[in-house]
Structures are given as structure tokens and as C-alpha cells.
Amino acid sequence: MGLLSLGTPLAWDDAKPYADHVRTHGITQFLNIWNRVKDRCGDELLWGDEIEYMVVTFDNTERNAKLSLRQSEILAKLEKIVEDIASGCEKSAVPTYHPEYGRFMLESTPGSPYTGHLTDLLTVENNMRIRRHIARRYLKMNELPFTLTSFPRLGVPGVFTEPHYDPANAVSSHSLFLPEEITNPHARFPTLTANIRRRRGSKVAINLPVFIDKNTPRPFVDPTIPWRRNIYPEDPEARNGAAKLDHIYMDAMGFGMGCSCLQLTFQACNVDEARKLYDALVPLAPLLLALTAASPLWRGFIADVDCRWDVVSASVDDRTEEERGLKPLKNDRFQIPKSRYASVSLYISDVWYNRPEYNDINAPYDRAIYDRLISEGIDSQLSRHISHLFIRDPLVIFSEMVDQDDTTSNDHFENIQSTNWQTVRFKPPPVNSPIGWRVEFRSMEVQPTDFENAAFAVFIVLLSRAILHYSLNLYLPISKVDENMDRAQKRDAVNQEKFFFRKDIFPPGVPSPLSTPLSTPHTSGANSPVEPNGEGGLPRKARKLNNCFGEVPPPENGFAFGPMADEYAEYTLDEIFNGKGDRLGLLGLVYSYLDTLEVQPAEMIRIHEYLDLVKRRANGSLITPATWIRNFVREHPAYKFDSVVSQEINYDLFVAVDEIERGVRQVPDLMPSSYSAERAQYRPASPQTMATSQST
């Protein structure tokens, strides 16, 4: 959630007058960074994941699973433990824990990023497991951290938090369902919540179609909404149309930002490579959302969708009625088609096969900021990107932070940048830091087990290398990517939906590199993966995933782009990932890339297990967590086929998910048979870690 600055946050009316100040200085800060590091080159691949957890308290007498609101105490404790174990083991094995929006949430990252070395790839799962293990170990007896994307009964009337609080006190969100105490108490979060409501002019309104089951009353008018409450001025909104029939209605930021996800950040060799990778990840975001779908239950009901994305999007939608196009523009500057949490609207690379026509949706941008960036020598794609992000207002301003030294701070830039929550994020280097240009992949839902989380992390890092190694061209008109985003969230999208994808994923006029022997590198980048001086004078394959792949030039004898609509078609995820006929799928490309490296047989077995999970998700032979959760509820003896997730079902679901995570419950339709209790054990990073963490 960005930096947690300390100070006095301004309420919306006091913050608004500073919006232009923050934007202007934010751009100055960006330009200062740009001028310092635009030519920076040669950074190696460094990468890392972020995993979010919800902490659940079990009340075994009442058979209730509740959210534990002890984030502050837990984090303080974890910080101390991490300090204690930090001596005497590899740095990346020492976890880092961060606060998140929900007071029941934790985030963890590896203590330092993974490198491209193949041996690092095989530490990812255990690294995730150590992080979970430490969190688990230092919670109370009846608490457990879960990597479930949405808490099924968040906002149900009655007791769903420990301790229990009343929503009547929700002074920031004015929610009918979520108490004030659900939110991280750090000033940034309640202010963000309140300022989104104030800026928008109403509460956020989230409506998810309810899953209509045999006994679901029709039309479905939710009896649990306190329709007649009269505490806050927004209370009548629900009865005046904000809550839709046949939908699950939610009215607060916490419903979205209380969700957990899996994010990955990759350092690129230089800014051009970062922009190229960013663009390639944009069309992949919806596909990976569909494969990782894990959130079919919301506010005590089964929804007819499987993913969190649109919930989070609506939960922070601060656009006014004018910006949403409901009223003619008078006080505001732009009509804005999307929430600040939304899919990417613009490609940013200047590679020759990025046709300008791919940016085919309305992505408003601030003309004055654009002109300023152009006049400072920034090219038009990047200027468009930044000036598009900067149509938003800063939502939280700390009065102590208004005046900054723009040469040493990036706080104003990050204020806008980090509250544009898109499927992919282009992250410029921070000031005064060794970190290079990075790209963050943000669409995936967190998976119940670290085996699955590691599988998707490893798949994406390998796919990112295959993309750069083969100069894959994944461009699709942004409007089709957005259509895929909608399809990805539908119930059982993996099996029911087709997705737009390119017919030919190599740059136009460039022959497929795969028709040449697989181990010959296609590009001639500074850092090609074949090293000279191998045995007997033969090239030796590298042991590292690289950066700096160089560029494929356009064909010398020219080429002509055909009609854009001829470039793509609709495919199943099975076809896209596993291929069809002589068409290689994304997994085939990853295997081909792996063939350019020196992978030991034991390493290959492990990598294959991960890739196999992706393969089986895509071909439907393993179900998604969303499908498993939906089936679990519908098969529960207490389920009344009325779409309701009762306290008892919720409790049993958490017990089951914990058993799955520990490998003691067999779920052959969800997990591969190799996933066992033995596998689920974490391996201490070093004997010292083990000794210290046990004695603390």
C-alpha cells in the first residue's frame, strides 16, 4: 500500500486545494528520477513476490471462524522475531512482514529479492513456507494465517470479527456492514477510506451478481441489509437504488482492499526492457486472473463470479458523478471510464511492433502534464502513460509532507502512482537506492497453498524470460484485453470462456525462432544465455535467468501490418497455455526457453511440477480454488441451496482449507497427487534459523 508516512492527514476539503501542487511536484520528482536513471543499463534480474494473508480466529465452541483484528500486535511481534533470526542465514530467507489495509491482514515478502540463479528459483516455495510458518508460529493458539482471497462472511450481521465491533461506528466508510475497526488504524487508511467517499459524493457501491441456486428467493432482495438504518447521511443510498436486485451489495473500501492477492515484481535491465515487459504482461493479466480464480464467496453469499477484481475496483472508485458520465462536466476536468483500480489502459513500449492502434480505448490524460513531459524530452508513449495516471487527485496528503525537496523525495510522485492500482505497474527506481527499473504483475488471486503460489510465481518469471528471449509479441487491442478481464471473472471461466489472443506471437515478418534448434539463442542481446568456454570448446549453457536480451530489428526487406482484426482470435485457455496442433502454447515456450539453460535433472523435476499445475489448471483437469470453494459450500450438509454461506459452513471451510494447506486432506480435483503432508513441511533455511525461531 505504499509508504506509511507519519503526520496529520488532511480531510478531503482541505486536501483538494493541494491537488495541483502534488501533481506538479510529483512530475518534477519523476523528471528528476528520469534524468538521473534514464540511461541506466545492465541491471540483473532481481525479482520477488508479495503474499497477503488474513488472520482468522477459531471459536471451536461456537464453531465460528472470525477475522482477528490484531494486526498491530502481530506485526510488532513478527518484527522482533525477524530481527532475532536475521543473524546467521541467507538474507532472502529472512522474511519481511508489512501492514495492509485490513486490520486482519498481513503481507509478507522475501527479505531480499531472488536473483536469476536457477537455485533461487527452487527456494521460492520454501521461502513462502518459512514466511507462513513464522507467522503461524507466533499467532495465538486459536489463530491461523490464511491465503484466501476473500473472507466469505466479511460484513455479515453479527459476529465476524474478534473482538466484535458494531458497524454503527464506521465513521470513515459510513458502511452499513463493516465497523471502523476493520481498517488498519494508521491514519493513512481511515483517511483514504473517508476521502474516497467524500470525493465521490457517496459511498462506493459494489454489486456482484448472486449465484442463483435451487432455493434462492427470486427476485433476490437481500434480507440482511439494514435497509432502514438512519445514522449516516448515506444510509438511504441502499434503498434508493445503490443496492441492486439479485446482487450482493457492498458499500465500503474494506470489501475490496480487504482481499488478498499474489503480486510479482521484476527488475529489468533498463527502462526499455521494463516497458517491453510491461506491455507483454498486460494481455496476460486477465488470463492469469482466470487461472488463479479463488473468490466466489462474498458477504455471506455465493456469487456468480469467481474473482475479486471488480470488487476491489468498485471499492475504491472515487470518481464523481461527472467523472462517471452521469452528469455533464461542470466542476470536474475529465470523464473517466475506469476506477483508479482497473486494468491497464495504455501500452507504453516503443518497440516497432507496438502499433499505436492497440491503444484503442478512451484513456484521458492531462494535456498540460503531457506537454511538459514531451518538452522535457520524454517520448509520447511514456508521456501518455504518466499524464494518464496523473488525471487522478491525491487522496491522502499529510500536512507535514506538502513541501518536499523534489531532488531527494519521490513522495508526491508515489502519492499518485501508488493509488493507480492497475493490473501491471511500471515502477521507476526510487531515489537514492540501488534498485533499477521494475515491472509488477498484479492480477493474480492468492492461492490457498504455497505450492500453488510458488507455481504461479515460477511460471511467470520463466514466461517473462521466454517473452524477452524470443521477443514474443503479445499485443492485442486494449479493448480486447478489457473484454478478457470481464470474461476472466465469470464463474468457471477456465472451462466456459474463450479469450482473445494473438494468432502469431512473433513480431511480424520475423520467422519463428523455434524453427531453428531450440538451444540456439534467437536474439543477440548483451547477455545472451549461452556462455562461451564450455567443455570441449562448445558453448556452455547458462545457469541463470537473464536480463538484457536485446531487440529483434524489423525485417530488412520491410513488412506491412495487416488489418488489426486479423491479428487475433478467440481461444480456450487450454489452447493458449498448452497449445494446439503445431501451435506452441505459452508452456511450450517456457519449456523451450528452459532448454537454453543448464537445468539439472532434479531441478527440472521440481520446475515441471510447477508448470504442470499451470497446465492442468488451463486444461481443466485440476479445478480452480474458486470452483473448489463453491463446490465445498454446495456439498456441505448444512447448505440449504439458498446461496447463503452460514457460520457453520464458513467454519468448516476454513478447517478444510487449513487441512489442504498442511497436506493432510486429499483433494485430488484441486491439488496434484504429489502434494502431501511431507511436501507441505517447511525446511528451515539454516540450522540457526530453526534454533533461534524455536527458542524465541
Ligand code: ADP
Ligand atoms: P509494493 O507493495 O510497493 O508493490 P513490496 O515492497 O511489498 O512492494 O514488494 C516488492 C517486491 O519486489 C518484493 O518481493 C521484493 O523482494 C521485490 N524486490 C525488491 N527489490 C527488487 C528489485 N531491485 N528488483 C525486483 N524486485 C525487487
Ligand code: MG
Ligand atoms: Mg499488498
Ligand code: MG
Ligand atoms: Mg504496496
Ligand code: MG
Ligand atoms: Mg507490498
Ligand code: MG
Ligand atoms: Mg505490490
Ligand code: MG
Ligand atoms: Mg470492463
